[in-house]
Amino acid sequence: MTTTKSDSRSTKNPQGGKDGAVVENAKATSHRELPPLPPDYSEEKDGVSVLLFYQYVEPLWTSSQHRRALRKLMELCQQNKITGRGRVAPEGMNCTLTGNSRGMRQVCQGLREFDKLFWETDFKITDRVPKSKQFKSLSVRKTEELVAYGLKGDAVAPSLTHFQGTHLEANEYHEALQDPDAVVVDVRNFYETALGAFNPPPGGAKLVDPKLRNSIEFSRWLVDPDTQKELNGKKVLMYCTGGIRCERATALLNQMVTASEDNNNEKNENENQKTDHAKNNDEPKSSEDADPSFACKPKGVYELRGGIERYVKTFPQGGFWRGKNYLFDRRMEQIPEGRSMEDVEREIDSVCCVCHRKWTVYRGQYSCASKLCGVPVIVCTHCTTHATENPQSLQCDLCRENYRPRAAQPDLAKIKRKAEEKVLAGSGGEKDTTNNMRPAKKGKHDSRERYSDRLFLSRLPLTATVTKIQQALIPVETETVISTKKQKQHNSIRVHWLRDQETHSFYGSCMVHMPSAALASDVIARASETGIRLAGHKKRVKVSYVWKRKEDDMKDDDPFASTTFQAREFPPIQ
Template sequence: MDATGALPPTSTQEQQKQDEVGGGDGSYGVLLYYKYADVPDAPALAAFYESRCRALALVGRVRVGPDGVNATLGGRVAALEKHIDEMSSNSLFDGTDFKLASCEEPVDERVARECGFTSLSVRLVKELVTLCSNPSLTTPDISFAGRHLSAAEFHSVLQSVGTGSDTEAPAGQNDVVVLDARNLYETRIGKFHVPNVETLHPEIRQYSDLPLWIDEHTEKLRGKSIMMYCTGGIRCEMASAYIRSKGEGFENVFQLYGGIQRYLEQYPDGGYFDGKNFVFDHRISVGSNKDNILGTCLVCGSTYDDYSSRCRCSNCRMLVLVCSTCQDSTKEYVCELCLKNGKQCCEISVKQDCQAEPELSEPSDIGKLSISNKISTSKAPGSNGKVVSS
């Protein structure tokens, strides 16, 4: 398969064998991945996805743009593995972190439909991720993206600054902030918590609100080593580039490679992550071995973190947590952001559907890091990634 997205011809026998992979018995799985790269022929690549994903009986969402690919797919694990093999034969996907997780098949058709897991959707887009919905803001060059840290490296930095155990840290905890690049409804049910380390939760409705939040909080970020995280990595790519594009004082931006998903794989007990990781497919959320619940019911305040009912704010349509008891007695809800802004009827229109949020990797060697080079200054723009095995 060349970089245009066209596979070399296969024999009829081989093609038939590939087509059969998606139809037999076997365990179910979800595959997430993304790749920022120049795509020379996006329509051809989209057509390939349409053809091969259907042949393998895969469902989900694929977005193809001139700047790369973003995919969230579900199907039989054998079919997903075949898809990985097919995409890996294209040099365009060199270094891509294909995250494959086995799981139960979708059982709630309503949730599966809302998350796009009842059919296949392949779309051509102008850009993979819309960071700046305001036309007056310029989308940053992805080459400015922050440096990737593997789950182990990210954890080591948090451990060092959280306990003050690394004497090489120039000023300890005060020099490091942890920044959550996700939406409020995700943060409600799970987030990083590190003792003695400031963690910033923007409390935004949608990703395109993040640049404004960053602009309004530049002094909290200036001169800091910023440890960013999101579900799987793609949102940190562009958001970290946006921060670093601000120039002097914003050079030290680091992103959790593979996001929370890879972190929980590395640390099944949760590590420094509390609660559950909100995911944009029929699973809804994925937790660690810890059985702690961070979320609370919007109405009664009881401990609750289940979004399967898909309750939404009556004004802005953001997902809200409402326990089963309160669902029986209350049918309209106003989210905390609408209440905070004193709006009983928001003058905004936000569609909070499930969205793909897969991953990227740019291979590079990151050796054993002391705190001094874990958060060392890097004035040259660029993102030094590291491939982490699935």
Template sequence: MDAASSSSSSSSSPPLDKKHSKMDKKKKEKKRSKRVRGDDDDDDIERRMMKKEKKRQKKENKKKKKKRKRESSVSSSASSSTSAEEPKEKVSIEATVAVAATPTAKVSADDDDSNSNKNINEGITLLLFYQYVEPPWDEAQYQTAKQFVSSIGQIYNITGRIRCAREGLNCTLTGSRHNMQLWIDDLRKFDGGRSTVDPLTGKKTVTEFANTEFKLTHNLPQGQRFPRLNVMEVIELVNYGLAGARAPPISKHGGQHLEPHDYHTKMTESDVVVIDVRNHYESNIGRFVPPPDGATVIDPKMRKSTEFPLWLDKPETKEMLRNKQVLMYCTGGVRCERASALLKQKMDTEEDTKSLGIKGVYQLQGGIDKYFKEFPMGGMWRGKNYVFDKRFAHAPPGIVGAVGDRKGDDDVDAYDDIGEEVNKKGPVDAADGILGKCEACSKPWDMYRGKRRCPTCGVPSLICRSCFEADKAGTKKLDKYIRCDLCVAEDVKSKREFREREEKESEEYENKLRQRQVLDGNDAKPLLGKDERVDTIADRSPCPNPEGITRLFLKNMCAKRMDESTLLDFLHPAKVTHIQWLTDRNTGKFYGSAFIETATLDDAGLVLAMDGCMVLGRKIKVKYQRANEKDLWPIPNTKVASREHKMM
């Protein structure tokens, strides 16, 4: 087609262009509504990763089905045409099985391809556990631990997520029952990269994971198996913003662990408050409900764990704890460890918290997961337990026909309209066990499905099947006005409004803590603030820098409060020579990104080691960024004023 005809055809079809532009606009709006905030909520990150893994697994299953069909068609045609060769083929198959069954390692034979049908029938085993290590691993020990869990995971065909920090491990894993036990046995023997022999006595010491509690759930559907093993490097096992020297020592300040039966008994006492240290969207669909004359349950209404220290420091929170026994609980116990230690540290070091007369701090050993095993009918639990594995949420095992709790179902299409579940075990009154409600129509609902998030704060949206289907059909739109119950209650109507409020609260909290000197042992030091950033950075070793890059890219910094002095203090002792603040071309505004040049390769490696650390309430992101040969670098007028990096 020539230019003339092309221009005439394009000019003669404006309605088509308009139609396409409208479609593009709708696609953009749809993408915008589905966009998830990428800030410092580790729970959101894990949730998105889980969704991606599910998609990949579906694709892999489709490929396997096609392959089986092709193989079955080939084998059937071959058997019909060459029946005389059957004895020879049988012999070769038997020989192959005999070779495969030869024990070359202690990996179970049930993971061999020849036993895949047996695997499917047996189901999989889910393992949940965490372990804090004190003192934290140094860089060499940390790398040793990370390599060890990854290698034994591959040996035993274990899949799932391992959050690996210098303070320990937090894991959600799947695999065969036999191989999972072998993996646990190996981990119990692991010395954490440290010597297991006491140099003074010459006796063997207890290994890091010798007394770890491993929580196992057997015979889950194969569809709930993770497709691969992902070992994630993190600063904290739970992102409280209390990394490094900020972290209250668990061995010194940790709460008293209560087994489920003892915890259950405590909840009947009237002078007890029970703090749910999970996120609000989790407690929204399930929580403990003690008897009327028993404990009082407190929901801090958090969207992420970094909000807990701020909530605990509020005057109204402290009044709720006055003259009470304080119980805490979470899904598996890991979030209670730092939360209880933080409260007990405040009781030991802060006068206003000391004066509250708190009678004790306790936490549920093994979390809700272990409580369900001891109280299969639920005990004082109501609703569902939100989890970060492929079950998504589950009711106590003894509750028959709980809505949304059918084995293997993970889609809203598996459930009938509210009122009854399509279940062979019989219908139940759905409203009896449902605590949550649809954010769009207020109908009782307790399943988080799909990718939609609250358009203002980014937490998962609780939307019923009917509203999802209506949105797909175009008869009802899930627009920006459909928000989570917290944003509705707090009258938060935009992302900007939410972010400004969040930054203001964080700044007020940090300023308060800078002014407050907390005595911890014999050393006086601020609990948070710039002084702690020195300790957090100084105890890290430089990251490898094989390409010899001294230019780095930093993003997600606080646009309102970040300046040259603050950045240099944060990156101390690494020496920075140039900073290029990246601003918007049109408005000239700074949105939190910059390029920096360091004096040496070691300085660059040390800066990269701070990737993921908190500064001014934001998790800073760092990566090597080699300058383009065509670009001028360092840029004139970006040189840092000559001065010693010194913390304020």
């Protein structure tokens, strides 16, 4: 779309906000009273209200909780004559609803009474919308994922508790757009971006369009080397329509950064070891060795709370927004209240996919005919007959330029395991001033203590055994008989294998209870100085201390409790 470098829009505002901001509109409804009914409200005269909201849940709802939440939403909507669309998944709710203003607020309040979690929800209500924009029926689907990122389930979905980006209110985001050290990332699909996008001021942030056909491509875009160069060392500002896509997108980036920490420090050493080994043994590199590292460390990862929808309400003259906000309800689009449609359309350069005449409206169910695409395309009124009769001829801009994401799909389950290992081990739970990750809910490590005699081991091979771990942690000198003292120390090392939450299989990590704090300290020192390797395994094992949780959390689930600990020589592979 066309971007402009400057304009002469008025910045006057009766509420005195900077750059014409209506600051009150920037505030989320989370943990606040719902907005009151419009003045002199009349159900007959005031049209309908539109409600947009989403709420993620951690840990995931169980099957029964999932069904119960679905029933409650349906019950509240039916009682209040609400129509619209909704998705209810084990990870939460995502809804766009229409109905009378009073009933809409009763739905919000009903959800808060159903589960206190919904006090966290940012209910975005737009009143006095024409009745013609009301959904005709109610459709609530039971799904596995709220947004199709391909992240369903605990095995791959990044934890919002640990990795969610920092929320910025609309007026704060507006200020951040003026930072030359920032990069703005539009996490919507490219056909939405064609109608509108942020245009940071000269000397401000740089806008980056990932050119997504769908959200599943986002992780491939993140691991692209060119993307990493764009984001590295920058403040990353993400935005989407209403905020939901940014929740997972920011968490995914932060999780990748956490999973890759220390990789760059070891990269040269590991590459040299691999090269020497290959030269000496004439062995080809394994596919694991060929995996590219994630070499990106942003200065912070942020998201626009409430999305474009709230920004446009906060800045009636548009602020740094240009064009239309593509919507997924019967309104179809949103423009700044203080601007005319004619003025807005002059900023857009989207065209009809048939005749290439300027056109700024998606109408009808036309989509790209290219294999593995199928995204919506713009067809003007002059070309509807041709498009209907020749749907195979329709092609989106990305397919026309033969664009495909370059990077392969990353192993998201592996990335999540690595990141969570570091959180568990104590390297990812602190507030990170570089990545702006949220701390774990259990508190920062500076308010907790670590176990002096417990270690966390990761990067273990599937061939790991308790005996190999014991011998690696307390090495045996080249002597025929092991000393009685050393044999006792070996036998006193206890190992608790860690399992994947979903598959319940070993994923290369364990906790170790050492015989003494002194021996644990010695292992940490050797791991830092020379590295620790298991017999027959080339790669170093990563070693760190285990941090204590709150006492009441540890009473029933201490893996080394004398009444519950079970020694297992081999990890639970299956």
